[in-house]
Amino acid sequence: MAQAARNHPPPPADELEVPRYSSGRILTVDQIESATVREVAQYWARLRGERAFPARADVKPRDLKMLLRNVMLLKVLDGDYEYRIVGDVQVQAYGENYQGMRLSELALTHPKFAEGMMIFFDGVRMGRTPFGYRGWIGRDMPETKYSYHEIGYFPLGATDDAVDHILIAGVYVPRGQPSE
Numbered sequence: 332m333a334q335a336a337r338n339h340p341p342p343p344a345d346e347l348e349v350p351r352y353s354s355g356r357i358l359t360v361d362q363i364e365s366a367t368v369r370e371v372a373q374y375w376a377r378l379r380g381e382r383a384f385p386a387r388a389d390v391k392p393r394d395l396k397m398l399l400r401n402v403m404l405l406k407v408l409d410g411d412y413e414y415r416i417v418g419d420v421q422v423q424a425y426g427e428n429y430q431g432m433r434l435s436e437l438a439l440t441h442p443k444f445a446e447g448m449m450i451f452f453d454g455v456r457m458g459r460t461p462f463g464y465r466g467w468i469g470r471d472m473p474e475t476k477y478s479y480h481e482i483g484y485f486p487l488g489a490t491d492d493a494v495d496h497i498l499i500a501g502v503y504v505p506r507g508q509p510s511e
Contacts, residue, residue, distance in 0.1 A: 355466020360483065363463040367401050368483040371500035374398075375461065375485045383459060383491040390487060390498060392416065403429075403499040405452065411435045412452050412497070424477050424503040455484040456494045468506075477503035 360372050374394065378385035392399055404416035414429040422428045429437065434452070438445035451464065465481045482501035486494040 350467055350469040352471050353467060353469040355464055358463035358465055358481075360461050360463060363481060363483055364465070365481045365502045367398060367502050368463065368481055368500045371395070371398055371402065371498070372461065372483055372485065375498060384461075384486040384488055384494070386489045387487045387496040388489075390496075398500065401500050401502060403501075405497040405499065407452075407456055407495050407497065408433070412448075415496075420503065421501060423505075424480070424501065426476055451482075451484055452497060455486050455497050459486050459488075459491075459494055461485045476505060478506045479504040 363369050363372060375385060378389045387404075390404070395402060399416075400418040400420045402416060402418045403414060403421050406413045406415050412434040414432050414434075417428055417430040434445050434448060437448075455462065461484060463481065463483045466479070468475045468478050468480070480501060480503045482499060485498040485500075487496040487498055488494045
């Protein structure tokens with residue numbers, strides 16, 4: 332029970348009342364509620380020190396231990412993104428393992444998903460600052476495996492001038508999960 336509470340954001344008050352439309356909001360890092368996503372944010376902040384953001388070389392998957400299940404690492408390409416690391420919580424949430432794939436490849440079979448991801452990925456790449464996102468998945472997206480999620484997006488780069496990787500941490504409440 333404690334592990335579930337640690338990894339999941341607060342579940343909806345009544346899962347039977349799924350909203351008609353999906354909704355969410357951008358968060359500052361300080362507004363992130365999930366302990367898992369906050370731990371990744373703290374790790375990222377320790378690595379960056381006085382820099383705008385840490386380098387990809389500073390991020391060691393072994394340092395993330397149990398958090399690695401909730402993490403994705405993307406490489407920034409010219410106009411695209413490549414999924415380099417995809418944790419199993421991410422695979423369960425999205426129903427597919429995107430490791431080794433480019434976002435442009437996903438757009439061929441999941442155009443709406445890819446379009447939404449591109450907005451977040453471009454936001455962290457161009458803004459060069461971390462942020463979070465929290466949202467409810469409504470009946471407008473019936474194929475989605477989760478009902479609520481909270482995600483953190485963290486820039487990485489060899490210099491403060493350009494983001495070359497994005498570290499992402501997320502937690503998801505699967506559809507139909509009882510409140511704990």
